[in-house]
Amino acid sequence: MQTSASEEPANRSPARLWPIAILVVALAGLVAGYLAVGSPGMDDRVERTAIAQQEPVARLGVEEFAARMANRDSVVINVHTPYEGELEGTDLFIAFDRIADDPRLPADRTTKIFLYCRSGSMSDQARRTLQSKGYQNVADLDGGMRAWESAGRAIVNR
Numbered sequence: 001m002q003t004s005a006s007e008e009p010a011n012r013s014p015a016r017l018w019p020i021a022i023l024v025v026a027l028a029g030l031v032a033g034y035l036a037v038g039s040p041g042m043d044d045r046v047e048r049t050a051i052a053q054q055e056p057v058a059r060l061g062v063e064e065f066a067a068r069m070a071n072r073d074s075v076v077i078n079v080h081t082p083y084e085g086e087l088e089g090t091d092l093f094i095a096f097d098r099i100a101d102d103p104r105l106p107a108d109r110t111t112k113i114f115l116y117c118r119s120g121s122m123s124d125q126a127r128r129t130l131q132s133k134g135y136q137n138v139a140d141l142d143g144g145m146r147a148w149e150s151a152g153r154a155i156v157n158r
Helices: 014-037 044-054 062-069 121-132 144-150
Strands: 058-060 074-078 112-116 138-141
Touching: 058 062, 062 074, 062 112, 062 138, 062 144, 112 121, 112 144, 121 138, 121 144, 138 144
Parallel strands: 058 138, 074 112, 112 138
Antiparallel strands: none
């Protein structure tokens, strides 16, 4: 059975296609708007802001560690145990495995804290502990006092 040109099958009626066309156009507009405005992760300003707020959460090389610890708005902590020397300008001595609840830590968890030990492993553990306790600006000396000495800097023995 053939249909004539004047007879349209019910499923091809132009009146039925309008809602689908409107839906497709609206969806395309939403996608275009989303891409134009951007999404978190597409805008690197979001990532840079997060990194800037967390600084100096990192392992720092000798020169950067020295420059940052010279800024007196920070606390420098030797976490090595037993005592095997210190860097000039050290504020506190707290064993890495006892740092979690030490009352001498700053109450302000945004205070810049710089940690070091003899080789870097104890200070790395202490940094992770402080970060888990909510401290936001913690850095440790990559390679510890050994790296400090290798860079020609002095270790103080008291």
